[in-house]
Amino acid sequence: DSGVTQTPKHLITATGQRVTLRCSPRSGDLSVYWYQQSLDQGLQFLIQYYNGEERAKGNILERFSAQQFPDLHSELNLSSLELGDSALYFCASSVLWDRDGYTFGSGTRLTVV
């Protein structure tokens, strides 16, 4: 157990729907990162939050949004889902300026049918 908790582990939903993925960072970590991993796009950085504030944005679609709450857990909201959104979504956490890298959660496998 890495200390980063992601729920749910698996999610199957229909096109056009909206889902919320949840991440609880490792205790003491203030930064949360979201990544999307698909077969054709590899591991893509989506967005980073630090202590509740958005800090960096990657290749995140406008249909996607995220937030980090006061208790530091984070949610990634995916709306108007398309078949191409099917992927593994990873959350990672770190202490800002942590030189040990990120700790990854086990991921949420999203299947859009």
Next chain:
Amino acid sequence: ELKVEQNPLFLSMQEGKNYTIYCNYSTTSDRLYWYRQDPGKSLESLFVLLSNGAVKQEGRLMASLDTKARLSTLHITAAVHDLSATYFCAVDIDNDMRFGAGTRLTVKP
């Protein structure tokens, strides 16, 4: 824009052989990471390289960093089946970590 390139992307090895995976990146950075991912699993941190000339070893894996050449290598010595996995390098610029495409390693008996 920071680009991180790994090669090869696919590597099939015989047990007992040696091989090197290369990671090139486009922007100056002194923080480079190697991760391992088993199929369907999460990413596990292997090495953290924080300075030019850094070398770290764990078992049959050894990673090195040349910041001047913007190159890191992951050397596999006497490969065993348990090393079969996908290996990612990642470069950190201002706490924004960008990953290479990954090298899928298969070690055959």
